[in-house]
Amino acid sequence: MTWTPDELMTVNAARALAGARTCFVGIGLPSAAANLARRTIEPGLVLIYESGTLGSKPSRLPLSIGDGELADTADAVVSVPEIFNYWLQAGRIDVGFLGAAQVDRYANVNTTVIDRGPGRPEGRLPGAGGAPEIAASCGKVFLVLRHSTRNLVGTLDFVTTVGHGDGPGSRERLGLPGAGPVAVITDLGIMRPDPVTAELTLTDVHPGVSPEQAVAATGWPLAVAADLRVTDQPTEAELTALRRLT
Amino acid sequence: MTWTPDELMTVNAARALAGARTCFVGIGLPSAAANLARRTIEPGLVLIYESGTLGSKPSRLPLSIGDGELADTADAVVSVPEIFNYWLQAGRIDVGFLGAAQVDRYANVNTTVIDRGPGRPEGRLPGAGGAPEIAASCGKVFLVLRHSTRNLVGTLDFVTTVGHGDGPGSRERLGLPGAGPVAVITDLGIMRPDPVTAELTLTDVHPGVSPEQAVAATGWPLAVAADLRVTDQPTEAELTALRRLT
């Protein structure tokens, strides 16, 4: 079978959920990955959507976080204040899975505004949604977005959601309880925070991708891990499951 | 028909609910009065119990605030935090109806401890329950208790629930939004806060009760209104409805 770069990204994002029990799912790419994980590597994964569903088991990928099937198949449906206060803030969710518009080297995220240069009005993005508190309170966080210098930038135009702030110790100083972003999964590979510097480092490339491609598509001088790995090819089972979802 | 002093008290307490739309009902005497009002003077009265029921319509007087029929007959059942935060604190309830162990001349209430004199341990009462916030947040409050110098005292041993504090302006200074106690209904008559001094004044005696009896049963020099009234005798309909309830 052949695959697209987006499929590579989604398959690898799903694999990252191995071992997770509960996942707070952002819409779009994260939702595809989390639903794929339920069908492949982690069938018992509990999907939690900010629309208030605990344990949704949709048969198809929902277009929005509020599709009826998310509620119909859930173990429990709660109010939006409850999902944020009793479940997310309380630290009950293992993994937060987020998309992003701009990400910097410390895995901080901008989904608010884009600076389009002097004299031009800011470009408007959708805004924060659940991301600031998802990234703060989940046990760990995965980010998934397409790899380009437009998305992976040296300096964010706006910090919507803190990843590792300005580097080591930043989360502790800010009082952010979860471990923060542990991987940024793109269509070219996977970046992980360096254990010492907290800076995102290319640890994996997807099959057929060179590290130079990833470096060129990154808006800061991207460090490449000495033991750079190549991710496993998507299996037929993974691709079939993914295509059935959509 | 003949009647008991307790029946006189309950019938008059029920009459006080004429015109009320919603009533937060304490257990015991208040619950009897509120349920009697629903069967006589105010059939549309919405009964709200701190166990989380909005619009209960029990067929018999519940022994506790958590009897199953309160939930089964309610328009809505909500959690205990919700009943206190979204409904009571938010100022949605017209009338609060409370029992009391000790009441002073400003209609402050003690339901916590009784001072039994030097060298003796305090006597223990049940405690606050919902009363402090019911008395603070309902549009107005009725108190119902038996008339005796043990219950109506010069000085409270403990202020559990503020009525009119230390007199005029006290509720405003404390930031208590509701009007506070507007009547104390006993088995001898009715006391209401004087419009100027806020001190409880005997405004009504029940049929067959002399104001001297009420004064003698009160632990402070009870003022008697110049236009002292005698409450209407309980009607047959009222007594029949009350006796069917219990």
Add this chain to the structure above:
Amino acid sequence: MAEIRSLRDAVAELVHSGDTVAMEGFTHLIPFAAAHEVIRQGVTDLTLVRMTPDVIYDQLIGMGAARKLVFSWGGNPGVGSLHRFRDAVENGWPRPLELDEHSHAGMANRYVAGASRLPFAVLRGYRGSDLPSRSETISTVVCPFTGEELAAVAAINPDVTVIHAQRADREGNVQLWGLVGVQKEAALAASRVLVTVEEIVDDLTPAPGAVVLPSWAVDAVAVAPNGAHPSYAAGYTVRDNDFYQAWDAISRDRDTFLGWMRETVLAAS
């Protein structure tokens, strides 16, 4: 007690130019029919409050009904941008749009404070984010027991909240179920409450997961079958995902948008 009225009369009485209006429904039960009536009646200068502005506020904003938006996520869910929202913010068309921007957790708690009639709510949020620098409704408080600094957000108390529900009885008691979102809080936070429903029934038979708003907490109920379209009412209608996708093209161009609104919303009654 809620009065059962026509949507036209209910909007005329309850929604006024200059009001702060919350039309809630988290993807589900979005009160589109009521919003269209607001547009038809020419109500304007609104401060619109909603966690997810969605297509409903894209329409109100594009028609110039709003002067300010209070929100936490302004996209077309699963599709992309809200073009009318972006055009208003980026280009001031058809008029400038002031923003007060929060996270979902912040907005949800602002409604909770509003429903509880507290002036603020506390959450562990916004830490390290630039959001507080752009909002006057985000601050901090210190826990008097532990000394921990936490975020405080100002209560939201709309002049009027508009929601859509599955049904009401003849007394005006309202019942909704499925994704219940933040509707109860938004309704209880408001001075006035307008509920559109799929139908009026004799009895509200209990339903799993149902929220009941008693008649005495609601001002008006108006029947609006399919009144959430292109959103949906669980048990009655399904989400029109095709429309959400079609909205991208309709809303991208100002004239196409205006033409669609004229033909579809203004021409209706």
Add this chain to the structure above:
Amino acid sequence: MAEIRSLRDAVAELVHSGDTVAMEGFTHLIPFAAAHEVIRQGVTDLTLVRMTPDVIYDQLIGMGAARKLVFSWGGNPGVGSLHRFRDAVENGWPRPLELDEHSHAGMANRYVAGASRLPFAVLRGYRGSDLPSRSETISTVVCPFTGEELAAVAAINPDVTVIHAQRADREGNVQLWGLVGVQKEAALAASRVLVTVEEIVDDLTPAPGAVVLPSWAVDAVAVAPNGAHPSYAAGYTVRDNDFYQAWDAISRDRDTFLGWMRETVLAAS
């Protein structure tokens, strides 16, 4: 994930001497069977937390299992005093009982803060009351937006919360309905959660007004039919009002109480 265990094993594993324990259930669904097992196992030095101590804590206190009580209303509902509670407070029998005393609104909000993992909650409460003078868990905060001073109450986070529910499925997902009280908050505030149920079923069919606690938020589920008696489980049992009335005489005298506990609770298994 919740394990389905015998009540004896579940109590032995989850409830330890010295723990802070909340056994909740607002008149309805009070976990008497679990409390009796705690008594039988000789667990002691407990800090007991409960809005309405009720007969369940009268029994634990009378048997000397508690060193402290955190509560808001300590009576026998509709009947009168809790004699064992009074005897402990007034006379130190069988041991002194430390108190932390709140209003219902305060206790409910303390659980909400605990479930939300916030250190405190805000309410408009306690104004002018003497209650704050006797509690270290009542303080004040000032609204950063309006300057209004409000009450702050410290979060409650029990070591273990014990509740009774109608049923669970074989995965340990728990379902309860009727008066749901403050059980969800008490469970989510705790480090460990033990749920007794009327029965285990294959599927939790949705029920009106039902709260579901997912298995992964619960540590152990134990089957205890009629495990709320003399309280009740809506749909399964009815409240034994006669027992509540009989308790007044049983509990008034120390020896009568001890005899009853020996015969009825300690002799059982």
